[in-house]
Amino acid sequence: MNTITVSTNEYPSSVQTDMLSFYWKFHTQQTGIIQGDDIIEMAIVAKTRGWLSIGLDFNKTGMNQADCFIGFFDQENNLPILYDDWMPGKSIPKNDSIFGGTNDILQVTGSFVNGVTTLKFIRKVDTGDVLADKPIRNATVGISWAINSNSIDVTKVHSSYGQFNINLMTHVGILNLIKQPLIQFHLIATGSVALLMTLAGMSYVFISRKEKNFFISLVFHTKFSNLIRNEFIGSWLNPILELTIGEITLIIIHLMLTSVWFCFGYFNNSSPILSKIGKAFGYASVITLTTTILPITRYSAFVFIFGISFERAIKYHKWCSLLTLLVTTLHGIFMAIPMGMKGNLERLVSVRANGYILFGTIAWIAMVIMSLFSIEIIRRKCWELFKVVHVILAPVVLVFSSIHARGWERTLPVLGVAIGLLLVDYLLRFVFGYVLPTKVVKMEYDEKCQVTKIVFEKSNLGMWSTESLGMAKFVHVCIPGVSLFQSHPLTISSYEKLPQSVEFTCHVKNNGKGWSKDVADFAVKRKCCASSIFARVEGPYGKLSLDVNSYSNVVLIAGGIGVTPINAIFEELTNNSKHALQKNIFVIWTMKDENLMTMFPSLLERYSNVKQSFYVTSSASNSLKINSSDAYNNRVHYNSRPNFVEYLTLISETVGCFDNSAAIIVCGPNQMNIDVYNASRKVAKESGVHFHIHRETFEM
Template identity: 25%
Template sequence: MLRLPARLALVAACYLQHTYAQTTPSVCASADFSIQPAISVGPLTVRTLVTETHICFEVNMASPTAKWTALSLSASSNMINVPNNNAVIFDAAKNTAQLHVLKGYSSAGVTVQTDQSGLVVKKTSSANGVLSFTFERTLAAPSVYDVDIDPAVPTNLLWAYGNTAWPSFHTERGAVKLALGSGTLMDSAPDAGCYGTTAIIGAITFALMALLGLVATHAGSGWRFINQRTVFPPTQHRAPLPWISHAISDLKIGEAIVVILYVACVVAVGVSVQVTFPTASASRLASLVSGHIALVALMFLLLPVARGQHWEVVFGTSHERIIKFHRWLGRVWFVAGTVHLVLTALSVNVTSTNLYGSQQVVPLYGFVAFVSFASMALLAIDYIRRTYYEVFYYYHRVASVVGLVFALLHSKAVQYAMIFPLVVYGVTYLFRLRTYFNRYATVPKAHGSNTVALTLPASAQTAKWVRTSNPCAFFWINIPQVSLLQWHPFSGIVTPDGQSISFRIKAHAPGSFVDNVYNYVKAHEGAPLTVLVDGPHGKPAIDVYKYDAVVLVAGGIGITPMLDLINRHRQQQPTQQTKFYLHWVVRAADDLLAVEDLLFPLPPGVKATFYVNDGGTGDSSVQIYTGEFIAYKRGKPVLDEYINTSRFHEAKVGVMACGPPRLVQEAQWRSHNCCFDFHKEVFLL
């Protein structure tokens, strides 16, 4: 409690201050004020006069549509600062000017200041399309929401106006620096936003991933724990959620380290956003964080679709192995982008074309980008993608360009973050343009099992592919007579003479690309077919020649990558000691003849067992082009008889599988139980 003399002194001081304020002439009433120049501040004009202790402002805005206008003296060019600053907002409908505290970027975050004593309003008017208000304040900050004014030092002056009745979101805003003592207008400082931080964090993360990948690929090629061991064991039977169970059972330890680095990147980005915007409300902060998490996902998801051998150099893998990360990141983007959109829509019109917030984003462009990417995500659902693959593929092509363009227009942060991914994608795309010069005329053959044989004419290029491509490599194929735009991946098979590449493609559904090729070949028997070839791509997860034995499990047309491996072995058999054990199951005996010219006779070092699962009984045989009869067993292979440790005692064994998911899954499960290295050859469209 204050003693009585102290109370009397405080009352006296307040009385004297009030009396001084009443007796001190108003700065705004000075004759010098009217002759001060009016300075253009955006669409406003501002006139000021400074005395030793006070300053007067006259603000005018000529606009037939403006409903309110505002002026703020701020510690920075940001609307939201720490601590919060205030603004004088003139409401034309009420013809009043009041102090408002700026706590958030939405109109709900702008509240009337409880203490209005720091503002002395001298005049307000709204007539003939001109909004005008004049006010006076002290140079010393009259409240915690005000800033001190030094007439000799430029002051941040923020302005805004709205064409809808207050309270509403501004139509336009801006910031300048004005030396209030001299009336000198300075260049405005840029908004303190989180523009480049996310890009820098993402770049550092990717650089670390690449460094670890180079070490594991080149210095640690023998690190089985990193390169072969999976995080979770595979399941023997089909799991309820295969898109989850298969993904985690295929995830190698090395890949898991990459995922951990990505998660750390997301956490770092979230922390950086929180540090940059410490006073943001919970919803605003969540909107910012989710937006930047979506941006990180967008940065990284573009990289896996950049096809090229650079992935083999850096990570020892290939495009089809890392495309799963593209799918995962797409789901992350969809969730984060949806959260960002919903939270943003609570405070701003998402169809607005005005710059919004400290990030200076254009909401409409972000909304268009979201619609483009989100619709891509919906079409990427497994059932839709597989059933309507052509629709998915072409829509993906068009919508991705639209989404990227509008995402770049949405925010500077996106522009900075997407520089590296777009450069990588652009360079690899330019490199792939040479594909259009890899044109071959070949005479295809149609087999009764809905299979088409395409063999490229031997040339220097095909011989080079044989020498330099990886085993089980695949090529993207385009056949202009069937479709000018469609490209599909198929395993390339080294021909038995080692001079060219052949393809065996099988139609699985009416109306599909291969079905159209098959029908065209049947209708134009003996006619040459133009084939465009993009490749080679792909690298097996195991180096087959580092094993004593390799078990090859194939189902149906899944024989094609195994054929490539066998024919490569045919060329290298004097120098290679690896033994190959092929187990191939088909639905009909005629299916064995679809590749007879590529498979038979079997080279030394290859033992093959064939199965026909046509529901019949008893083993039988089929005659091949050489006149020889090839025996086959009825039913499916019993894999535990062939993938076990007793059969390969103290041998280093690798297993490769390609075919129906259940066959591949069982081969993977048994390989894991035997601690055999495993490679899955699957084209998942």
């Protein structure tokens, strides 16, 4: 059998669309005159393995009264199939015979070659079938086309469709309706923003961040409002209230970039308005899902480019994930409404629906479940459940989103960048956590302080870091003897460099339940054989938002066991800093039990440039015998709490006129963090001193 194709100049008239080509010519008995008994020959060509169709709507009623030809090439029998149908309304075309008409296709040929289906057929200009056909006349006719990319079942819904108007009798030549490719301005914008932000971030980290000038203070340290002390309201609003101008700019850029992707999706399709908006939200979800992944890499590009470490970047992950859920929900709503209007809502859960819609539905359900388990009260009280849900459902979201609507063509190339960084991050975690061993040198529990002290030793390669371990670094620790899968962040409270390794100490407060209690019980049982304990340690992670070494005045504020990063920074400044004696260091530490001071003796040591104040909220104990001198006792205040406004006011009076700024590092209970933050804003406004504050927290 000869292959049927459309050759050049075979048809004098044609229409070319993005997905389908339509050709026709007349065979007349009298030159120049088209009569009812004359023949019209038509051809429809599309790249499809399924069915394709053309509809002639002579009254231009929107396919309510249309003469339809729908068919396919039967590859099994090597035979072209074409039906002469009539569309009485917004429904599936039905055979002419149902309406009392007849099959008026006189001849049909066709082929399927290299994925392209061609159907050629002829009929009379006027078939005489008054019940289910219309005569072709010298007038503009509305023509609709549709194809199904995969199925030859003509009752299945189309995967692509379109329409145009033309006069079949008078038109000669090619009507080119193929849209010119839209400039990929969304990708250009994304690449430009990424480049500019990278340059800006690196210049801040490596150049400007070490300078304290008006611009740096304005952009990176100026904040507009006090924080809210109410725990519930504050958990929602405080992350927004403490945004700096630089962070607000970053958020605005992200929202603008999301809008650019929305606009590209809107103008890059010719669907009806609701579907057009739905597809636009689909495009926007690509960039929001990509930016959701970027902040959660522990060995993150954020650290090297923006100086924003994992524990501080996590809030951006939360916000981007909420934005992604909102955008994908709107995408689903605007795509579902037209389906509902046509009675096709079952496509949302149909395996056979074109565009792999079911995969998108599953991905959205997975997002909703992850968001529910991310609510703060659930996340804090059921951390392990939250973690398991994320580990299981996150791959579902990524994989199914990359399949939905042929996502491997649009979604995956962009999302793949973030996924690639995440895979590299997990590889590094595996290498530094499993391949490079960690030795437990000491593990002991202090019953009075209710604190477990763990001393680790790891090779220099395994503890690689671009800056000192004394600058509030933390590690993720898993002790299989305590829990096989649980991994928790622990701050490095002190460290010592050995010739081939690093020995570092972490402290775990026993909260009376959960992992911290299990660690305490395990330490008591294994006190005499710590060296046989296996532990997996990832890190170090973390980065201060301030370059402490560039400040002449440093304020270190701790609450309870929150002293661990403060102790590390204090030791770094007093022992390892080149200009330690040129700094004014202020230490204030609040605790319930004075016995806790015995675990951090470095903070009690006196230096000429250091002023220490210790607040014990309980009465004095005779059991504490560290230093009984009057000088020591003058530093300790019992049954009281510090007034941070008064304390910072006194500090502001000592700040020199040449360095009118001070760094504040605070770590402790959330309420104390908020009090210090609000006090620093109040005193800064009254004194003119610039207090640049870093709040250390592990509120994941």
